[in-house]
Amino acid sequence: MATKPTVAIHKFSSCDGCQLALLNMGEALVDLTGRVDIKHFAEAGVLDESAHVDIAFVEGSIVTKLDTQRIQQIRKNARYLITMGACATSGGIQALKNLAKHPASWPADIYPQPEFIDSLDRSEPIKAHVKVDFELWGCPINSRQISAAIGAMLEGVMPRDDREKLCIECKRQGHVCTLITQGEPCMGPVTRTGCGALCPEFGRACYGCYGESELPKNAVLARRFLGLGLLTDQVERRFQLIHPEPERTLGLGHGGQDD
């Protein structure tokens, strides 16, 4: 019998929600271990952080000096490295820190003894530090995404990167457009598909948790939001929530004027 491909699940700064794509799989998780050999997955109880593996899945963003060293080692020990979710892929909601004027002062502002806190000024995606072979976008990712990625890799091909706009998926499902009918600032036209168009299905505007789509017309959508009556800072907040980075060109100019 051929040896099974080896897999590791690593965690950096995160909510652990993307690991639930595996832990919530139920019996499929047990089946999965028939096809791959999990070498490291701390939350599931498998500990061998320095194991050499075929695929390393990485959750979370880089926020400490120690993180910067750990990720180098993980990269060296893995044939393929795949990021899981927003924090690992774009820096995630935690990258809101990067937009703050004085993030370096946050620990000192708050903790009485900031010298105990190892915290970099920025929350950075994995690709800012090492080469990433494939990205699973989403906050959170779902079981389907990770199963599809592992399935493709087992067949010897890279998983398909679907950057289609959520808007298209939403139309296909026949939901009522929240932007047109309710004047809601829906991010669907510039957001990556993958969630299943959940928010429009629930009658609410997409808030962009799967990150930026292909060919995003950010400035056009931002102008549309102004047309709905949103102020400049409200439009900016809309674009800077789950994936505040990389910053997008909205062409809003300064002082609340649309240029």
Next chain:
Amino acid sequence: MGGKMTERRVTIDVPSLARVEGEGALHLKIEQGTLQHLQFKIYEPPRFFEKFLEGRHYSEVPDIVARICGICPVAYQVSAVNALESLFEVELTPWIKQMRRLLYCGEWIQSHSLHIHLLALPDYFHETTVLGLAAKQPDAVKRGFFIQEAGNRLIKFLGGRSVHPIGLQVGGFHKAPSLAEAAELHRYIESALPEAIAMAEWVARLDMPDEQQSFTSVALTSPHYPLETGRLKSDRGLDIGVDDYETYFTESQCPHSTALWSLLKGENYLVGPLARLNLNVNGLPPFLDRLLAKLGNPFPSQNMFHSMLARAVEICFALHEASELLRNYKVPDTPSVPVRVKAGECCGWSEAPRGLLWHRYQVDAEGIIRAAKIVPPTSQNQARIEQDLAQSLQAFGLEHSDEALRLHSEKVIRNYDPCISCATHFLRFSAERSP
């Protein structure tokens, strides 16, 4: 002391705890048969969520606070909307109140079941993972997954997905599910309840250490078991409303932890399933009274190893509650009520799977959050965990092998189901300092 050289110097270092949510470690040092040094260390880096909330519109709060925890996002959302709705004096409809409870039942079932089967049980079968356990106890693990899925389905019913659900808003829900969806879910829940009862009976038969400790239980209480609402009580006379929390509870920093420590009048205390059941054992439905009587009802209990049974009982309760709520499900005229923004300060709480979760917000007249403070369960349990470890390891016997001591320590820590990612989002420091 001096003469005998039979003492053992032991240093046990667990640099990375497995089967807990987030990043924690344990250091302990035993010299001359006594515990010289013990640290339950939370080193997951700070995540600064309260800072992210500043400058955000109140309507964005449920989506932001959900991201503090992938396992208990509903708890964060509900504590937040409880706070904001109290400030805005929102009159929720009975349907909204019922559905909040239903959604919360889902999270308890999902989180507790995940903890029992994937995180805690392997310890009791000399296994390190659920996969090893599945080889030895395939039916128990299968049943566990079936129950966990009931929780996931409940959250999806009202929230679209079980991690970071999107259905909740200040003032109600975004959408009311259909009768057909409710009926289908009801069938699943009904089929899961007998499985959960069997699971609870099975858990009650597991061989657990009999170890009594003195500690204060703190939990919300309500006549119908507390999830999303109640008054905060302790088994030592505390009885307060949500706005008085900071009068009694203080937070301080410890060098070895990125989570702040919470103390009740300077003393550690317990939150979570065991504390809840200790204070609300008289609020259970009759079928659970009968079940507990059959199992020789240990509650209220001062044995932390009864935490797993407490979780199992709460799963049964939540499935039963969910079944009742779904049986009478009706599609409402509207899933939400209008909200009128008011400036001011507000507090909200609820019983997260791991215990009390308290929020405070300062909101301006435009509905923008000016300040936020969030106190999660794990930072409240942190001081208690260290005290428990010290007592429990002495009771267990320090003469045991390093491996046995390490395993016992991990069991003790897992009794609290620590959620470390939660505990290390940023907590605004009030004026308290550790000595």
